[in-house]
Amino acid sequence: YLFSLITENSETIKTVRGAELISLTTYFFELEKANIKTDVCIGKTNTKSFFKKKLKPVYLPELAGHILLIGSTGTGKTNSILQMLEWYESENIPCIILDAKNEYIAKKFRPGVDFIFNPLDCDSIQWNFFDEIKRWPDIDAISAFIVPENKSNSDPIWTHAPREIIAALIEQLIRMRHANCGSLWSVLNSGVSTIRKALKHSNNKTISDYLTEIGGKEGHSKLAQDIKASMTQYIQFLRYMPKKSGNFKIDDWLNNKVGGNIYITSHPDLKETLKPALSLFLSMLIMKVNALPNDQSRKIRWILDEINQLYPQKLLPDLLTQSRSKGSQVIIGIQDKAQFDENYGKNNADSIIGCCATQIIFRCDGPETAEYASKILSKGKIIEPENSSSHGSSDVREGISKSNRPKEEFILMASEIQMTPDLKAYVFPKANNPFSVDFKYKKFCDEIDSFVPKPDLNVFPCV
Structure with missing residues (x-):
């Protein structure tokens, strides 16, 4: 044994x-x-x-x-x-x-x-991301969130240009006291000429290179048209966001106010x-x-x-x-x-x-x-x-x-x-x-x- x-x-x-x-x-x-x-x-x-x-x-x-x-x-x-x-x-x-x-x-x-967040749902919160902006650098972060990095290793201009245009428009709308997604959508959904006009007082001078005017019939360069087309795929959701002020702030939720x-x-x-x-x-x-x-x-x-x-x-x-x-x-x-x-x-x-x-x-x-x-x-x-x-x-x-x-x-x-x-x-x-x-x-x-x-x-x- x-x-x-x-x-x-x-x-x-x-x-x-x-x-x-x-x-x-x-x-x-x-x-x-x-x-x-x-x-x-x-x-x-x-x-x-x-x-x-x-x-x-x-x-x-x-x-x-x-x-x-x-x-x-x-x-x-x-x-x-x-x-x-x-x-x-x-x-x-x-x-x-x-x-x-x-x-x-x-x-x-x-x-x-x-709470539900889904801009296409009847029961969704009305979230206006302008309400979350406390400092100017927050605008750069938001524009980077809207336009993600391009994984195809193509020219970085197709990422950076839309980001800079969106950031500049957000800044201008805040200064003009039109800080809501509806106003941003109205401008971005317009033609290149309207966007260029809205940004004529922007401090970002690089944008003028992206939206260069030419003497042709359309009044803007092919680069401007391509940048606008590249940006379109990322901004369609704005048409379904609150047209004016929202009813939900992330800070309120984090601070246990809701x-x-x-x-x-x-x-x-x-x-x-x-x-x-x-x-x-x-x-x-x-x-x-x-x-x-x-x-x-x-x-x-x-x-x-x-x-x-x-x-x-x-x-x-x-x-x-x-x-x-x-x-x-x-x-x-x-x-x-x-x-x-x-x-x-x-x-x-x-x-x-x-x-x-x-x-x-x-x-x-x-x-x-x-x-x-x-x-x-x-x-x-x-x-x-x-x-x-x-x-x-x-x-x-x-x-x-x-x-x-x-x-x-x-x-x-x-x-x-x-x-x-x-x-x-x-x-x-x-x-x-x-x-x-x-x-x-x-x-x-x-x-x-x-x-x-x-x-x-x-x-x-x-x-």
Whole structure:
């Protein structure tokens, strides 16, 4: 018996360094043993207690850092985020939710408490970004948010010229006391000659080069026409913004003058029209939060699911690296790593993911995403038993030798992640071993219509 016990122990794979995949029961035990406080609930799972099954919530450790959820469509990622949102609401923690597919607002929106930002929705707040301008440099930031960086590596004039024109017009409208989106749209939607006339008193002399007059029939150069055409794709949303003053200020929300969550919603048929407006609003939120004084008692949660639906948020790395001291925690949800790389660039995408101290990995169907998820879970150094046998014509020359060989290997192979069933996830909490959990699906019913279009969107209004 003694020799068989020694043999059995010697043939067990042991982790000697690095992380190892533990059971959910072990995770619960280690949290309780170390007296670690818990934070957000990421879902519930069935556990056995006295031969009975019961639902037990799965909590992340306190100070879990920013959270990354990665998984393909239909794997349980959205259901987990909904349960996180439900927990935040129960704790009265304000959230900023990017709801590109309108899944969260239909199930969790609280009328009279929460806010919607969607310029094409009847129930949207009336947000006039002129109200957020406190200093002249804010204008440059807004123009940069409206016109994103050109990823095609074309001539930078197609980015810089529209930005400078928009910034100069905003400044002029403020000085003329016409500080609203309606006035800005009226000028930008006019011809080049009208824009040039509106900017004749601008301090930015470079603009005159962009909008050069010529003696031809049209009265302006081809460069001016091309710049106007380049700018048009980014400014269409202005026609749907408040024509005069707004009824919502980000500063008021941050200073707790108004409460509730903010839902930034879209619509599949209208996403190209909405993309500049939603990107601008989210960028302004990030800029305002990053400018807050440090306060660890403040709590703001960002749920940025399918962030690829917007223009690349150049302030997102700053939000992840600077906002913890402001009381922010960011939850990012992505489906495909390649798409994330394309939108943000590989280095920036890796940096953003690297800022997430906690990872929740569901099934990833794409091989590249599964491979990346495997690397996120990292490697561990194990001791693997190795047997060798020798044979000969004599009985004394036959035998078996046993040895232990150290080696490094990934905690999970990419193919294992691709074969993960729905609702099962691998959770890698900050400064803890990863564990697997089989979540119980929780049904959330639609409480409201996710999108109610404004009547003036219809080409033929109903009689």
